[in-house]
Amino acid sequence: MVTGTRAAVGIASRGSIGRDRRRALFWSYFFLAVFVIFFLTPPVYMLITSLKTSAEISAATSPWWVFSPTLANYVELLTSSTYLTFFRNSALVALLVVAITMLISIPAAFALSRMRFWGSATLATGVFLTYLIPDTLLFIPLFKIFAFVREATGIELLDRWWLLVIVYPTLTIPFCTWIMIGYFSSIPKELDEAALIDGAGYFQLLTRIFLPVALPGVIAATIFAFTVSWAQFLYPMAFTTSADQLVLPVGIVTTLIKGDVFNWGQIMTGALLGALPPLVIYAFLMDYYIAGLTAGATKG
Amino acid sequence: MARVTLRKVVKRYDETLAVRGIDLDILDKEFVVLVGPSGCGKSTTLRMIAGLEDITDGEIIIDGETVNDVPPKDRDIAMVFQNYALYPHMTVYENMSFGLRLRRAPKEEIRTRVQDAAAILGIGELLERKPKQLSGGQRQRVAMGRAIVRDPKVFLFDEPLSNLDAKLRVQMRTEIKRVHQKVRTTTIYVTHDQIEAMTLADRVVVMNGGVIEQVGTPDELYHAPATRFVAEFIGSPAMNLVPCHLVETSSGLGLHLDDNLVLPVPADRIRRYQPYAGKSLLFGLRPEYMVERRVHTGPHQFDFEVLLEVIEPMGMDTFVHFLVNGMDVCARVNASAGARAGQRFTLCADLDHLHLIEHDSGKVL
Amino acid sequence: MRSTTEARAQASPPVRRRAARLPAFASRKSTIALGMTLPLILIIGVLVLYPAGYAFYLALLSKSMDRFVGLANFDFLFRRETFWMVVKQSVIFAVSAVLFKALIGFLVAHCVHNVPARGQRKWRGMLLVPWVIPPAMSTLAWLWLFDPSYSAFNWLIQHAGGEGVPWLGDPYWARFAVILVNVWVGAPFFMIMYLAALKSVPEQLYEAAAIDGANWWQKLWYVTLPMMRNIIAITALFSLIVTFANFDIVRVLTNGGPVDQTHVFATWAFKLGIEGNDIPLGACVSLFMVPILAIAAIFILRDINRRGTEA
Numbered sequence: 001m002v003t004g005t006r007a008a009v010g011i012a013s014r015g016s017i018g019r020d021r022r023r024a025l026f027w028s029y030f031f032l033a034v035f036v037i038f039f040l041t042p043p044v045y046m047l048i049t050s051l052k053t054s055a056e057i058s059a060a061t062s063p064w065w066v067f068s069p070t071l072a073n074y075v076e077l078l079t080s081s082t083y084l085t086f087f088r089n090s091a092l093v094a095l096l097v098v099a100i101t102m103l104i105s106i107p108a109a110f111a112l113s114r115m116r117f118w119g120s121a122t123l124a125t126g127v128f129l130t131y132l133i134p135d136t137l138l139f140i141p142l143f144k145i146f147a148f149v150r151e152a153t154g155i156e157l158l159d160r161w162w163l164l165v166i167v168y169p170t171l172t173i174p175f176c177t178w179i180m181i182g183y184f185s186s187i188p189k190e191l192d193e194a195a196l197i198d199g200a201g202y203f204q205l206l207t208r209i210f211l212p213v214a215l216p217g218v219i220a221a222t223i224f225a226f227t228v229s230w231a232q233f234l235y236p237m238a239f240t241t242s243a244d245q246l247v248l249p250v251g252i253v254t255t256l257i258k259g260d261v262f263n264w265g266q267i268m269t270g271a272l273l274g275a276l277p278p279l280v281i282y283a284f285l286m287d288y289y290i291a292g293l294t295a296g297a298t299k300g
Numbered sequence: 301m302a303r304v305t306l307r308k309v310v311k312r313y314d315e316t317l318a319v320r321g322i323d324l325d326i327l328d329k330e331f332v333v334l335v336g337p338s339g340c341g342k343s344t345t346l347r348m349i350a351g352l353e354d355i356t357d358g359e360i361i362i363d364g365e366t367v368n369d370v371p372p373k374d375r376d377i378a379m380v381f382q383n384y385a386l387y388p389h390m391t392v393y394e395n396m397s398f399g400l401r402l403r404r405a406p407k408e409e410i411r412t413r414v415q416d417a418a419a420i421l422g423i424g425e426l427l428e429r430k431p432k433q434l435s436g437g438q439r440q441r442v443a444m445g446r447a448i449v450r451d452p453k454v455f456l457f458d459e460p461l462s463n464l465d466a467k468l469r470v471q472m473r474t475e476i477k478r479v480h481q482k483v484r485t486t487t488i489y490v491t492h493d494q495i496e497a498m499t500l501a502d503r504v505v506v507m508n509g510g511v512i513e514q515v516g517t518p519d520e521l522y523h524a525p526a527t528r529f530v531a532e533f534i535g536s537p538a539m540n541l542v543p544c545h546l547v548e549t550s551s552g553l554g555l556h557l558d559d560n561l562v563l564p565v566p567a568d569r570i571r572r573y574q575p576y577a578g579k580s581l582l583f584g585l586r587p588e589y590m591v592e593r594r595v596h597t598g599p600h601q602f603d604f605e606v607l608l609e610v611i612e613p614m615g616m617d618t619f620v621h622f623l624v625n626g627m628d629v630c631a632r633v634n635a636s637a638g639a640r641a642g643q644r645f646t647l648c649a650d651l652d653h654l655h656l657i658e659h660d661s662g663k664v665l
Numbered sequence: 666m667r668s669t670t671e672a673r674a675q676a677s678p679p680v681r682r683r684a685a686r687l688p689a690f691a692s693r694k695s696t697i698a699l700g701m702t703l704p705l706i707l708i709i710g711v712l713v714l715y716p717a718g719y720a721f722y723l724a725l726l727s728k729s730m731d732r733f734v735g736l737a738n739f740d741f742l743f744r745r746e747t748f749w750m751v752v753k754q755s756v757i758f759a760v761s762a763v764l765f766k767a768l769i770g771f772l773v774a775h776c777v778h779n780v781p782a783r784g785q786r787k788w789r790g791m792l793l794v795p796w797v798i799p800p801a802m803s804t805l806a807w808l809w810l811f812d813p814s815y816s817a818f819n820w821l822i823q824h825a826g827g828e829g830v831p832w833l834g835d836p837y838w839a840r841f842a843v844i845l846v847n848v849w850v851g852a853p854f855f856m857i858m859y860l861a862a863l864k865s866v867p868e869q870l871y872e873a874a875a876i877d878g879a880n881w882w883q884k885l886w887y888v889t890l891p892m893m894r895n896i897i898a899i900t901a902l903f904s905l906i907v908t909f910a911n912f913d914i915v916r917v918l919t920n921g922g923p924v925d926q927t928h929v930f931a932t933w934a935f936k937l938g939i940e941g942n943d944i945p946l947g948a949c950v951s952l953f954m955v956p957i958l959a960i961a962a963i964f965i966l967r968d969i970n971r972r973g974t975e976a
């Protein structure tokens with residue numbers, strides 16, 4: 001009798017917990033569905049439009065469905081030398097910026113996290129603060145500085161894609177240095193000491209111990225540097241104008257939109273293809289991508 | 301293999317003096333243990349020998365060479381850390397061979413040396429594993445293996461066993477001793493565990509507050525501590541210390557502990573203690589030398605009766621606690637002696653082993 | 666063991682005598698360290714700090730930049746109605762966007778946290794997509810969704826019996842649109858930060874609260890929020906900086922229109938400085954971002970220092 005009552009109580013209470021839990025689950029799934037629709041509508045709509053002909057786009061049929069799918073937009077863009085130039089410029093800029101960023105920020109982070117020297121703590125904080133200075137504050141003085149360099153030395157910087165390789169690191173290095181400092185600092189001090197006793201110099205300590213151990217951080221920083229370079233819009237908008245010097249975002253916005261004639265099929269195709277590299281990286285390295293995102297505020 | 305000498309070594313961190321002038325001479329092949337309470341400067345001393353900390357003042361000599369300005373890698377030492385500090389991205393083999401690879405030793409030789417060391421430690425099976433796949437004891441062995449492979453002049457250990465559970469600690473302690481007997485490398489070992497110190501060391505260095513209290517064999521420290529600190533620190537349970545008056549009695553000297561307990565000073569110590577007659581001192585006697593009443597086997601055994609307060613059976617022996625002059629005193633009696641809490645009990649003290657300590661200087665007289 | 670000993674004699678190089686005294690050795694270390702940080706210092710100095718300072722100087726010049734005019738540019742701005750409109754719009758834009766990003770991020774993070782663990786990765790993966798796409802590209806999709814004649818939203822509304830909305834043609838709807846797109850881009854970031862914070866709240870706290878009889882609302886108020894306070898604050902501050910300085914979305918979606926009603930500081934500065942060739946005036950406008958950025962930076966710095974001392 002006693003056990004029977006207890007069992008009944010157990011079931012009853014479990015039942016009520018279960019009902020609460022079920023209701024919470026229902027609403028969770030409901031909101032998740034709503035927001036997934038909200039969040040994915042634009043990219044899906046890009047895909048839908050990119051598969052349409054111009055005729056279908058301007059037809060009165062439902063814009064949310066493709067009645068006669070075609071890859072014509074893709075073929076056209078991928079054979080257009082202008083678009084491929086944008087793509088090449090973007091890729092070159094992004095890869096070079098990643099290389100420069102890593103070459104500068106990893107040694108700096110190593111020195112700042114391990115080789116205390118006069119002013120190193122201040123410098124570490126200062127690096128983080130410069131990350132908070134936005135590009136929108138700097139593009140006008142930079143523009144003027146580059147124009148001035150031309151006047152003074154005759155070296156043309158403006159309207160050259162490689163100028164972006166010089167400028168973008170200012171956007172990537174502070175943050176990458178900051179998160180690498182975080183990763184390096186989490187390596188136990190004894191590990192360096194063991195390596196030091198084993199006979200490693202600073203360079204070997206960095207390349208043979210720190211980099212392999214902090215590899216997740218290096219990957220996260222690389223992803224960050226790449227995606228920032230790939231997505232940057234203001235600097236190329238301000239500093240480059242000739243069609244053969246443009247990178248993807250600016251190229252699509254300025255050349256595919258010609259006056260009032262919007263060729264939306266091609267614009268959407270171009271934008272989708274342009275969004276592809278970061279999306280692919282994200283799909284394959286999601287955990288590193290997210291680690292890099294959250295590192296800024298949760299580490300250090 | 302080498303001799304290590306410290307001369308007036310001082311270490312200052314900004315405002316704290318961590319090590320205040322240490323003189324120490326460690327002989328070739330010797331196993332020396334630095335022991336002392338937390339924060340007494342053991343690790344700092346060891347790290348200065350390793351070259352991981354700069355020396356504020358003084359001199360460190362390894363194998364006849366002053367190494368003050370020699371970076372760690374050129375001192376030809378190996379160190380085992382408390383958290384092992386194994387390189388997480390390398391296999392056991394790579395961990396053990398890292399130092400040799402950095403020195404560009406021939407591949408073949410690296411292999412034989414790693415295998416030799418692995419054989420000594422019984423970790424031949426683990427060579428391809430990563431540190432993450434090892435148990436605490438195995439990591440400990442690998443860390444030691446890394447040191448052995450290098451075949452350095454000096455081994456340095458910084459509390460290598462304190463991350464292990466109690467049972468494994470005892471096991472690894474034996475292991476370390478075995479390895480030392482095999483490779484006979486000069487070893488400096490830091491611990492705060494006095495049992496570890498006593499069992500491992502050829503000589504123990506007791507440190508306190510940045511200075512050396514006493515250097516000696518485990519036996520010397522146990523039987524002839526030089527200071528109150530050493531007397532209290534070495535031995536478990538700790539030596540009983542009770543304030544007393546050294547008084548002159550009809551038959552020589554007596555130790556007045558409280559009104560109903562006056563212990564006679566053994567005749568052979570009277571000359572030594574005579575100058576302190578009339579002073580108030582600390583009386584020290586280890587629990588082991590207070591036992592249940594038995595047939596006297598020596599001339600200086602003394603029976604007295606106490607009121608037992610707490611009984612702690614330990615199996616073979618029982619610790620009994622009672623109060624003398626308001627101080628808790630512990631004695632170690634046979635389990636079958638029938639000690640009961642709250643009862644009176646007669647104990648027999650072996651006064652040959654007593655110590656008298658000066659209050660102010662903490663010196664053992 | 667003997668063989669090992671002999672091998673050592675050959676393998677390890679003889680200990681070299683260091684002639685250098687300790688100070689020299691120590692200073693060598695800091696020289697190396699300085700060498701390793703020098704490129705960083707240079708690039709920040711030349712391409713961030715110097716231009717930032719230069720902006721202040723530029724703001725004091727005449728349009729042709731041959732004359733020093735003091736605060737005349739500021740004076741000029743203060744008299745223009747457009748300027749005050751931009752100030753207002755920037756503030757409305759940043760504050761409301763951050764607020765909605767924070768709310769949506771919080772809600773969605775909770776929902777993800779609520780569902781069974783094995784599904785969480787999938788949901789999180791889909792929900793972060795807006796943040797991954799370069800904003801200039803995704804804003805193009807929004808621009809197309811808002812198209813005056815072919816708006817896919819209007820098509821839905823009309824088929825549901827409603828009336829089409831002039832998304833980007835009407836000032837109020839245009840303001841709504843830029844905020845909407847900004848929230849769309851930024852909410853996933855909040856979601857991911859909050860999710861990380863939620864995961865770091867120890868489960869025992871909720872169990873203890875449940876045993877104390879707390880309902881879900883009390884758990885949220887007394888357990889979750891206090892534990893997440895730091896992350897919420899820092900994420901909001903970060904986002905405030907980024908949103909306040911936003912350029913891409915407004916530029917692509919409305920380019921400030923209709924009639925400058927949706928300009929924020931960055932886009933207006935671009936229009937005046939780069940397109941209008943009045944660099945000093947553009948610099949002047951962009952400088953108005955500094956106070957809010959400085960305030961946010963101070964708060965963030967305080968948080969970092971506090972965490973530094975706690976660690």
Ligand SMILES: Nc1ncnc2c1ncn2[C@@H]1O[C@H](COP(=O)(O)OP(=O)(O)OP(=O)(O)O)[C@@H](O)[C@H]1O
Binds near residue numbers: 318340341342343
């Ligand atoms: N890097 C440092 N900066 C400042 N003070 C230090 C530093 N390292 C150690 N100290 C101080 O020096 C003293 C000795 O420290 P040490 O690490 O040698 O102690 P220890 O005997 O090894 O103690 P433990 O058993 O806790 O390891 C302590 O008071 C400690 O606070």
Ligand SMILES: [Mg+2]
Binds near residue numbers: 342343344
């Ligand atoms: Mg220590």
